[in-house]
Amino acid sequence: MTATVRTGISGWRYAPWRGVFYPPGLPQRRELEFASRRLGSIEVNGSFYALQRPGSYQAWRAEVPPGFVFSVKGPRFVTHMKKLADVATPLANFFASGVLALGDGLGPVLWQLPPTLGYDADRLARFFELLPRTTAEAAALAEHHDERLDDRAWTTTDADRPLRHVLEVRHASFETPEYPALLREHGVGLVVADTAGRWPYLEDVTADLVYVRLHGDAELYVSGYDDPALDRWADRVRAWAAGGEPGDARRLGPPAEPAPAGRDVFVYFDNDTKVRAPVDAMALARRLGVGPVDPA
Structure with missing residues (x-):
């Protein structure tokens, strides 16, 4: 099996974590360095709220160890404000904002739709067709940024690599077999989102990776995952990584074709309110035998 399993957190700058997960007195500028040596991946979620700058992406890449991977959350301007329509230029701006400066540290791009946006196959298909599938395509798209990025655009890539996209949905109308099809x-991955029952929970495997977001076991953004829950998630991750699916997978459509070489699995904990996310991510990593979970 050649699949890679990574467990991590959504974001890393949280005041309540200071003095709990982060040691007392640790400078804020060293928080990413600290977290990246205990976790296998981190979602960049600041990119959801505003376009970041190339210098930020360069700094983040420099602060993490070799082999560390970031996923990057696409901007809410595209998903929530434009609702995926007429977004060619906003997408160019996003990819010109410095995402490609992560180099080989760039993992999947996460697109999260708002709870108010229902299933519309044509709208989704048009959006998917705009998405670059390699870093070279992303660099070419970035060249079409607008004037707001004229003095801060990053439109090159150090190598041409595959670029994968995943979609998280929050409207019940997506619960149709047409959606995973x-x-x-x-070739877009379906996000397995555990949201304490608030939004759809789906486990269809739709791409060469499985992307999981754990927002809270019983209470959204708050609840931790106890040992039985983590054991259950570890079993599911092992099944996906082996190229199969859990026996009780909650699917809308037929199972995916087995992948003999396995599938990459990314699991991010977003239950940050009570400092559970990094603790749970490290606990799951230990169960799976992946890391790092201790300082290098």
Whole structure:
């Protein structure tokens, strides 16, 4: 099996974590350095709220160890404000903002839709067709940024690598077999989102990776995951990483074709309110035998 499993957290700058996960007195500028030596991946979620700058992405890459991977959350301007429509220039701006400066540390791009946006196959298909599938395509798209990025654009890549996209949805109308079929047609991964029952929970495998976001076991953004829950998630991750699916997978459509070489699995904990996310991510990593979970 050649699949890679990574467990991590969504974001890393949280005041309540200071003095709990982060040691007392640790400078804020060293928090990413600290977290990246205990976790296998981190979601960049500041990119959801505003376009970041190339210098920030360069600094983040420099602060993490070799082999560390970031996923990057696409901007809410595209998903929530434009609702995926007429977004060619906003996408160019996003990819010109410095995302490609992460180099080989760039993992999947996460697109999270708002709870108010229902399933619309045509809208989704048009959006998927705009998405670059390699870093070279992303660099070419970035060249079409608008004037706001004229003095701060990053439009090159150090190598041409595959670029993978995943979609998280929050409207009940997505619970149709047409949805995973559309994702498979376009090679986009379905996000397995545990949201304490608030939004759809789906486990269809639609691409060459499985992307999991754990927002809280019983209470959204608050609840931790106890030992039985972590054991259950570890079993599911092992099944996905082996190229199969859990026996009780909650699917809308037929199972995916087995992947003999396995599938990459990314698991991010977003239950940050009570400092559970990094603790749970490290606990799951230990169960799976992946790391790092201790200082290098």
